[in-house]
Amino acid sequence: MVSQSIQFEPLPPRPELAALRDEVRRFLAERQSSGAYAPGAEGWAGYDPAFTRALARKGWIGMTWPKRYGGHERTAMERLVVTEELLAASAPVRAHWVADRQSGPLLLKFGTEDQRQTYLPRIAAGECFFCIGMSEADSGSDLASIRTKAVKVEGGWQVNGAKLWTSNAHRVHMMILFARTGEAGPTRREGVSQFLVDLSSPGIAVRPIRNLAGEQDFNEVVFDGVFVPDAMLVGEEGQGWKQVTSELVYERSGPDRWLSSYFLLRQLADQAKRKGPDAGATRQAVGRLAAHLWTLHQMSGSIAGMVEEGSLPNTEAALVKDLGTTFEREIPEVVRKVVPEQARFGAAGNPALAHALDHISLHAPSFTIRGGTREILRGILAKSLGMR
Amino acid sequence: MNELTKMISDSATKLFADTCTEALRVLAEQGEWQSSLWDMAADLGLTMIRPGGPEEDPLDLVALVTIAGVAGAHAVPLPLMENLLARRALAAAGLDDEALEGPLTLVGLPSDLNLTGEPGSWRLSGRLARVPWGRNATAVVATAASADGPRTVVVMGAQPTHLDINCAHEPRDTFDLSAWPISDAWVGQPGTAASAGVLYREGALIRAAQMAGAMQAVLTMTVQYARERVQFGRPIAQFQAIQHQVVELASQAAASQAAMLAAALAGDGAAFEAGAAKLRASEAAGTVIAAAHQVHGAMGFTYEHPLHFHTRRLMAWRDEFGNEVEWARWIGEQVACLGGDHLWAMIVAPEQYRSLQTGAVAGHA
Numbered sequence: 001m002v003s004q005s006i007q008f009e010p011l012p013p014r015p016e017l018a019a020l021r022d023e024v025r026r027f028l029a030e031r032q033s034s035g036a037y038a039p040g041a042e043g044w045a046g047y048d049p050a051f052t053r054a055l056a057r058k059g060w061i062g063m064t065w066p067k068r069y070g071g072h073e074r075t076a077m078e079r080l081v082v083t084e085e086l087l088a089a090s091a092p093v094r095a096h097w098v099a100d101r102q103s104g105p106l107l108l109k110f111g112t113e114d115q116r117q118t119y120l121p122r123i124a125a126g127e128c129f130f131c132i133g134m135s136e137a138d139s140g141s142d143l144a145s146i147r148t149k150a151v152k153v154e155g156g157w158q159v160n161g162a163k164l165w166t167s168n169a170h171r172v173h174m175m176i177l178f179a180r181t182g183e184a185g186p187t188r189r190e191g192v193s194q195f196l197v198d199l200s201s202p203g204i205a206v207r208p209i210r211n212l213a214g215e216q217d218f219n220e221v222v223f224d225g226v227f228v229p230d231a232m233l234v235g236e237e238g239q240g241w242k243q244v245t246s247e248l249v250y251e252r253s254g255p256d257r258w259l260s261s262y263f264l265l266r267q268l269a270d271q272a273k274r275k276g277p278d279a280g281a282t283r284q285a286v287g288r289l290a291a292h293l294w295t296l297h298q299m300s301g302s303i304a305g306m307v308e309e310g311s312l313p314n315t316e317a318a319l320v321k322d323l324g325t326t327f328e329r330e331i332p333e334v335v336r337k338v339v340p341e342q343a344r345f346g347a348a349g350n351p352a353l354a355h356a357l358d359h360i361s362l363h364a365p366s367f368t369i370r371g372g373t374r375e376i377l378r379g380i381l382a383k384s385l386g387m388r
Numbered sequence: 389m390n391e392l393t394k395m396i397s398d399s400a401t402k403l404f405a406d407t408c409t410e411a412l413r414v415l416a417e418q419g420e421w422q423s424s425l426w427d428m429a430a431d432l433g434l435t436m437i438r439p440g441g442p443e444e445d446p447l448d449l450v451a452l453v454t455i456a457g458v459a460g461a462h463a464v465p466l467p468l469m470e471n472l473l474a475r476r477a478l479a480a481a482g483l484d485d486e487a488l489e490g491p492l493t494l495v496g497l498p499s500d501l502n503l504t505g506e507p508g509s510w511r512l513s514g515r516l517a518r519v520p521w522g523r524n525a526t527a528v529v530a531t532a533a534s535a536d537g538p539r540t541v542v543v544m545g546a547q548p549t550h551l552d553i554n555c556a557h558e559p560r561d562t563f564d565l566s567a568w569p570i571s572d573a574w575v576g577q578p579g580t581a582a583s584a585g586v587l588y589r590e591g592a593l594i595r596a597a598q599m600a601g602a603m604q605a606v607l608t609m610t611v612q613y614a615r616e617r618v619q620f621g622r623p624i625a626q627f628q629a630i631q632h633q634v635v636e637l638a639s640q641a642a643a644s645q646a647a648m649l650a651a652a653l654a655g656d657g658a659a660f661e662a663g664a665a666k667l668r669a670s671e672a673a674g675t676v677i678a679a680a681h682q683v684h685g686a687m688g689f690t691y692e693h694p695l696h697f698h699t700r701r702l703m704a705w706r707d708e709f710g711n712e713v714e715w716a717r718w719i720g721e722q723v724a725c726l727g728g729d730h731l732w733a734m735i736v737a738p739e740q741y742r743s744l745q746t747g748a749v750a751g752h753a
């Protein structure tokens with residue numbers, strides 16, 4: 001049935017979560033004062049296995065998973081509180097982010113008992129990191145057109161092909177690979193499957209691709225006759241499309257889709273304290289962005305509430321990602337106008353803000369592409385509105 | 389939403405869906421007071437909501453925004469929400485409104501009303517501007533400055549000195565009062581509950597809720613039109629440029645809805661949240677109006693097509709009780725007091741920062 005409106009039911013304030021927020025803040029303050037990390041514009045892109053393990057010791061990885069898999073059986077709402085606090089404090093969470101956000105939940109939902117017992121406890125301990133092997137050179141938005149093939153052989157599968165834009169492939173242990181295993185069928189969504197791939201397997205070559213900021217973050221991953229044992233097939237052979245769709249809900253629904261530029265907004269709030277010719281415009285700008293941020297925080301809470309009740313809010317996740325990434329992209333555009341060069345670099349300048357602005361401006365173009373482009377999200381939303 | 393709120397909302401939806409016809413809205417725009425619609429709303433209890441049980445407070449903000457959403461979605465040409473807000477303000481000021489026949493209304497623009505004299509001989513002077521439905525109301529609730537602080541007052545029997553309308557043809561009238569006598573029963577005690585800021589921000593929240601309702605109605609009409617209108621041999625809903633505009637409309641409507649409901653759930657005194665909700669709705673309205681009219685083509689520009697009953701209200705309401713820039717400035721002043729270190733804490737727990745949220749809004753004390 002077509003729903004003609006997409007509704008978010010914000011949750012009543014839950015004061016009982018305040019203690020958890022405080023606990024995360026105290027932990028982060030300690031890590032900062034001990035010099036373990038310093039908040040910076042790279043935000044959640046910071047990759048730091050030691051920090052990840054410290055978080056694991058606090059029980060903040062795999063929070064919602066069953067205890068028998070190393071999880072902590074906390075609620076989706078509690079997980080949201082922790083992730084929000086980590087991102088708002090620009091904590092370096094990248095190492096475990098994908099595993100905690102989507103690979104673990106995918107295994108929990110579709111994996112075999114053996115896969116769960118092998119990988120989930122290690123993820124929750126902060127010892128096993130994942131990357132996402134979906135996109136290819138000729139298959140970005142059109143994911144169903146992938147050409148990387150897994151062919152059935154004795155005892156497993158042989159994989160040939162190449163994945164592209166694979167973030168972190170050069171430093172993580174495992175990939176969830178999306179590959180063609182059969183005929184595409186009229187919908188093109190048949191004959192695709194997901195595999196757990198150990199990146200140290202023979203035949204895998206990871207080649208770095210520098211991004212426009214000069215960093216190495218994503219890669220090309222080439223598979224040349226790579227053997228993947230039968231036990232590493234995730235879920236059902238040929239059912240990969242359905243699985244990947246549910247994985248993408250986890251990928252799209254979280255606060256990492258509206259807090260990527262938060263460090264810069266925080267700098268703008270500091271700038272707003274200053275008096276001077278730009279003060280009025282600065283305060284107006286930060287006031288507006290604060291209202292938008294608060295709204296996104298409410299919408300995310302509402303999604304966590306739906307997840308808690310066991311639903312998979314595909315449409316709502318797409319909507320919040322579209323609004324959230326638009327917000328993330330807008331922050332540097334606003335800041336550069338209300339804090340002109342003179343106010344950044346002049347006598348009473350604000351170099352901290354200036355450098356954050358440069359960093360975020362350089363990365364902003366990726367916000368509305370990674371994890372599914374804005375246009376693809378809007379296509380999903382149009383469908384749910386009955387427009388296609 | 390509790391049971392009672394849901395009941396009220398369902399019965400309001402049914403009433404307005406049945407009665408709030410285009411013909412009736414046209415008559416209202418021509419200046420005809422819709423007394424039978426008002427009476428039917430009164431019969432349902434929508435004009436004078438009273439506690440339904442020991443723990444129930446149906447004049448709470450969640451109930452009010454729920455009714456406001458329904459009223460907004462049906463473009464109800466009555467001061468339904470102004471009346472309820474005014475009654476809520478009277479209850480907060482300890483004034484008994486039960487004896488007052490409706491519709492009551494409240495002052496729209498910040499006023500410079502002054503209360504002088506003493507019990508037995510109170511006098512009011514000043515201007516009440518942009519009073520919604522002033523000509524049809526039996527009384528106007530406002531805040532007056534007095535020697536010992538702001539007080540809630542009820543102005544009864546005054547005639548507007550100037551009649552005006554907003555772009556949805558809703559009355560917005562002006563009253564000039566000069567030493568207007570006011571009985572002791574209609575002067576509240578001085579105190580914070582009576583501050584003009586409270587009345588103004590509750591007005592802002594209610595307008596945000598009416599706007600969210602109107603945006604949902606606009607979305608439904610726009611989706612339906614796009615699926616029915618055929619050009620180049622297919623429904624225009626199949627053009628991606630159209631789809632993306634409608635999606636933007638839907639997203640803005642959803643964000644406005646989420647913000648205003650969260651603000652209402654935050655309860656009395658939630659000033660930041662109310663301001664943020666009005667900001668969000670006022671900003672959203674621009675996108676919603678533009679997208680809806682673009683998709684409707686020339687047909688949407690006619691008086692005959694009912695889209696304008698909603699879009700003209702959005703045009704008017706986005707500026708009433710503070711537009712997005714006024715609220716951005718107001719929130720921005722608080723952020724400037726906090727700085728970056730406390731911004732996030734304020735976003736997730738605005739209730740911890742209430743003392744900051746008392747400043748002036750749009751010239752309001």
Ligand SMILES: Cc1cc2nc3c(=O)[nH]c(=O)nc-3n(C[C@H](O)[C@H](O)[C@H](O)COP(=O)(O)OP(=O)(O)OC[C@H]3O[C@@H](n4cnc5c(N)ncnc54)[C@H](O)[C@@H]3O)c2cc1C
Nearest residue numbers: 132133134135140141165166167366369370371372373375
């Ligand atoms: C920083 C970063 C990290 C990434 N990390 C990963 C990763 O770890 N793993 C992974 O698998 N992938 C990753 N990606 C890839 C990402 O998922 C893709 O970039 C994305 O899905 C878009 O694919 P594309 O880049 O090939 O663009 P294309 O699909 O070629 O799109 C180009 C443009 O055309 C538009 N377009 C395409 N189809 C349509 C349509 N039907 N209607 C309207 N417009 C359309 C797009 O919206 C876009 O604007 C990453 C990307 C970035 C930027």
